[in-house]
Amino acid sequence: MCKMEKFLYHRKLWEMNVKLLGESKVEKLKNSFVSRPRMSLWMIRAVTVLWLWSCFVHLMALGEMWGPRLFKGWPSCFNHNGLSSPVDMTSLPTKIALPPKRVYVNNGYLMVSCNGGLNQMRAAICDMVTIARYMNVTLIVPELDKTSFWNDPSEFKDIFDLDHFISSLRDEVRILKELPPRLKKRVELGVYHEMPPISWSNMSYYQNQILPLVKKHKVLHLNRTDTRLANNELPVEVQKLRCRVNFNGLKFTPQIEELGRRVVKILREKGPFLVLHLRYEMDMLAFSGCSHGCNPEEEEELTRMRYAYPWWKEKVINSELKRKDGLCPLTPEETALTLTALGIDRNVQIYIAAGEIYGGQRRMKALTDAFPNVVRKETLLEPSDLDFCRNHSSQMAALDYLVALESDIFVPTNDGNMARVVEGHRRFLGFKKTIQLNRKFLVKLIDEYTEGLLSWDVFSSSVKAFHSTRMGSPKRRLVIPNRPKEEDYFYANPHECLQLLDEPLRVI
Secondary structure (H helix, E strand, O other), X not given: OHHHHHHHHHHHHHHHHXXXXXXXXXXXXXXXXXXXXXXXXXXXXXXXHHHHHHXXXXXXXXXXXXXXXXXXXXXXXXXXXXXXXXOOOOOOOOOOOOOOOOOOOOOOEEEEEOOOOHHHHHHHHHHHHHHHHHHOOEEEOOEOOOOOOOOOOOOHHHHEOHHHHHHHOOOOOOEEXXXXXXXXXXXXXXXXXXXOOOOOEOHHHHHHHHHHHHHHHOXXXXXXXXXXXXXXXXXXXXXXXXXXXXXXXXOEOHHHHHHHHHXXXXXXXXXXXXXXXXXXXXXXXXXXXXXXXXXHHHHHHHHHHHHHOOOOOOOOOOHHHHHHOOOOOOOHHHHHXXXXXXXXXXXXXXXXXXXXXXXXXXXXXXXXXXXXXXXXXXXXXXXXXXXXXXXXXXXXXXXXXXXXXXXXXXXXXXXXXXXXXXXHHHHHOOOOOEOOOOHXXXXXXXXXXXXXXXXXXXXXXXXXXXXXXXXXXXXXXOOOOOOOOOOOOHHHOOHHHOOOOOOOOOOO
């Protein structure tokens, strides 16, 4: 009986094991059929998510490239009561995924030497990239001016992010840091062609006259680059490439950008701020012959300086006549009256974007009395913060450029290169408030007021009324055929690249 019970017990146990084993195999078999469609579904979902994310990244990159209005609604700078986050620098180009290289038959190599200050060279670089692209040549990284009044030894890489410049534009033009060794040797031996291109030229000039020289000599050196491309009557794609280089391709070095962030953060922590491009500096006064408000010793000093630079062609200048024609920068005293008349808050921070003001504190007194919160980069930062760019005027100007872009209001007192290029960049960022002062109108009104011919109320209301339409709002450039110096400068108002208020929102 015990044996029979043991037998039955072991048989039952064996049957249970067989049953369990069978169920396990069945389950595995079932799972094998289920896992394949599940895996396929997972793969489809993963690929879909990656594809959507790729589309999103490219759309955001496009938005960053062509301006703040795309994909983001109207920019906040229309409301000057609000400020961006202290660490937000919306003016800085965003690093995007590298575009694919453009493949083309290379017609030769273009070397360029820029002349002038930072912003004159900036505009020239944009023009030269565009010209190189439409001639299908290879551009060598532009050489910056080291022999002008400022005597700045900075190289391209000391001011701009060189790798970003090359890589961000590689879908348009091939840019090299230097010539290939064989051609570099030829240049060292003087076997190349050098010339200044004609000012204000259109693309047909470069296609029909410059390109054949590149093909013939293999290497062409353009030794002057300021205003060598027309403002108007160019294809839209040419104008948009100029914008792309300016607003996305030219990115300052990380060191300059970081210092710009710090200055803007310091200013924003104390409230709104106005950037005043007070171009009342010795070089400008000597070059222009403007000496209103200077004493006889200063007038003599400015005259000596003007004669010391042979490339400053105009030597005998009637200062008062030039001032009445609106061709002189406003003095600090005139600027103080103008800002007060415009109703600028006395307590607003005013950041001076300029070098040393001629006449020092004596000439600045009227401005600092009217607006006590006048600051400079030198007063906001520690001396050691500026060590890397001290005695490098273009790097200092780059810092001022960044702060000017981020300001609530930008006011230039002279119609120079920085004034115009910053104005155009602020338009691109959403038509940020830029007060375009009419100096001819202002000096006449200021003289009448100081002579007692106008009351303060009449003076102030006249200044406000005249400038109510000169605040950087959307408009088309003024075109004057065959008079490019008198028409609106392309970089001050690149309307082909902007979203005008009277137009429906579109993707450029």
